[in-house]
Amino acid sequence: MNTRSISFRLLVWCAGLSSGIFILSGILFYSSLQHFLKNDVRESQERRARQIADTLLTHVNQTGSSYVAEEIEKFYAPEINDRFIRITRGDSVLYLSGAPNDQSFDPKEVPATPTTAKDEFYQTFQSPGKKTLLIAGIHSQAQDGAEYLVEVGTLLDPMETMLNHLLLQLVFGLPVVVVITTAGGYLLVRQALAPVESITRAAERITQHNLSERLPISKTGDELERLAFSLNRMIARLDDAFQNSKRFVADASHELRTPLTILRGELENLVEASRLDAEVRERAASMFEEAIRLSRIVEQLFMLSRLDAGEAQAEWSSFDLAGMAKNTAEQMSLLAEDKNISITCDAKQAVIVEGDPSRLKQVVVNLLDNAIKYTPPNGQIELRVHAVNGHALLEVEDNGTGIPAEALPHVFDRFYRVDQIRSGGIEGAGLGLSIVESICAAHGASVEAESTVGKGSRFLVKLPLSRN
Numbered sequence: 001m002n003t004r005s006i007s008f009r010l011l012v013w014c015a016g017l018s019s020g021i022f023i024l025s026g027i028l029f030y031s032s033l034q035h036f037l038k039n040d041v042r043e044s045q046e047r048r049a050r051q052i053a054d055t056l057l058t059h060v061n062q063t064g065s066s067y068v069a070e071e072i073e074k075f076y077a078p079e080i081n082d083r084f085i086r087i088t089r090g091d092s093v094l095y096l097s098g099a100p101n102d103q104s105f106d107p108k109e110v111p112a113t114p115t116t117a118k119d120e121f122y123q124t125f126q127s128p129g130k131k132t133l134l135i136a137g138i139h140s141q142a143q144d145g146a147e148y149l150v151e152v153g154t155l156l157d158p159m160e161t162m163l164n165h166l167l168l169q170l171v172f173g174l175p176v177v178v179v180i181t182t183a184g185g186y187l188l189v190r191q192a193l194a195p196v197e198s199i200t201r202a203a204e205r206i207t208q209h210n211l212s213e214r215l216p217i218s219k220t221g222d223e224l225e226r227l228a229f230s231l232n233r234m235i236a237r238l239d240d241a242f243q244n245s246k247r248f249v250a251d252a253s254h255e256l257r258t259p260l261t262i263l264r265g266e267l268e269n270l271v272e273a274s275r276l277d278a279e280v281r282e283r284a285a286s287m288f289e290e291a292i293r294l295s296r297i298v299e300q301l302f303m304l305s306r307l308d309a310g311e312a313q314a315e316w317s318s319f320d321l322a323g324m325a326k327n328t329a330e331q332m333s334l335l336a337e338d339k340n341i342s343i344t345c346d347a348k349q350a351v352i353v354e355g356d357p358s359r360l361k362q363v364v365v366n367l368l369d370n371a372i373k374y375t376p377p378n379g380q381i382e383l384r385v386h387a388v389n390g391h392a393l394l395e396v397e398d399n400g401t402g403i404p405a406e407a408l409p410h411v412f413d414r415f416y417r418v419d420q421i422r423s424g425g426i427e428g429a430g431l432g433l434s435i436v437e438s439i440c441a442a443h444g445a446s447v448e449a450e451s452t453v454g455k456g457s458r459f460l461v462k463l464p465l466s467r468n
């Protein structure tokens, strides 16, 4: 998984944000509910204490304390309702409720409230059984002026049990919420970013050879639609510029061919003219050589522009690549003999491919020509043609100068020549391998180069076998 991808980062944000919001709102909800419930319990205890004070204590001097106790038992039934009720006058306790039925606390253990307590107050008492009693107390004055302290309390247990239950639900709810929001976020992100994936795939496919293709535009009306639209306009501009430059090379090389042929002819005549003196003839010969070189470059450029225009397809046929390579090697062996280089050919079995034979012959010529040029005298060149796994493999291997590793990726570029060689004075314009690559591309073939400086080079052409 790519942790730096937009979808991953969005999902992490989504999970983090949803758990953050859930935890925060959970804490807020829990604490306000706790506050509200506690307040409610306090207020109802206080209300009861005031009721007792107002209804039973005002005339206590006339009714008597036993009447008060009876009335409290009758109306409030503290033992049954787990309540604590205590009425004190000065230091003496007028009434104290009994222990509740479940014995959760003992009223006798609740410490006496100091006389300095405020008119209205609250306090909590923790029983030995870890039960919390919330007690509200009020001071009240009877008709005869006597001061009474009424305290009413109840257990916080039910409230705490409910809050614990809620806490548990929140804790277990957190992973559920995170999973649901992350899954929802994942679906949303995947849907939103789906066009990015198809745009990337289409963009990967577009090269200089298929600049007429365009990126898919999903009619979503969002930023991605605008991006794809802008990229398509950029590709269209690139296509235009590319076509213009191709057209320029094609036109220029075409226009240069005729004047160069005339120039060559004229110079050749001059070289052969016996009435001219030797020095002029020598200069004319050097100009003739340059004119030949120039017209070779122009021919190569013209061939490249025709290949770019896709004209190679016109003369396709099925033929034996092995036989053609063998003949070409024989024809070129004369050139190799000048440098005492031997060309061995391993192409016994016929290998039938489909294509333009003259163009594919050009591939073999260019590869062999380079091998001869860049192999010192007495070197060796091997040419092999085999059929392997539905493909024809054509290999040209030499034990020549080799190509430096940093130059190897560029040898198929137009006008590229390895510097060391350029200074070595070997003739060439850096177009031979570009032509090889263009012919291969037109035939659905690939060409690769391997090389070690000082040991030699190996060029491998992989071409689909004929299906007929």
Ligand code: ADP
Binding pocket: 370, 371, 374, 375, 398, 400, 401, 402, 403, 411, 412, 416, 417, 418, 421, 427, 428, 429, 430, 431, 432, 433, 434, 456, 457
């Ligand atoms: P050139 O006309 O210069 O030979 P190419 O396009 O045929 O142009 O080759 C490009 C460069 O690749 C050459 O200049 C040379 O440096 C290098 N090269 C090609 N073939 C070989 C080879 N068999 N051995 C060593 N270097 C080679």
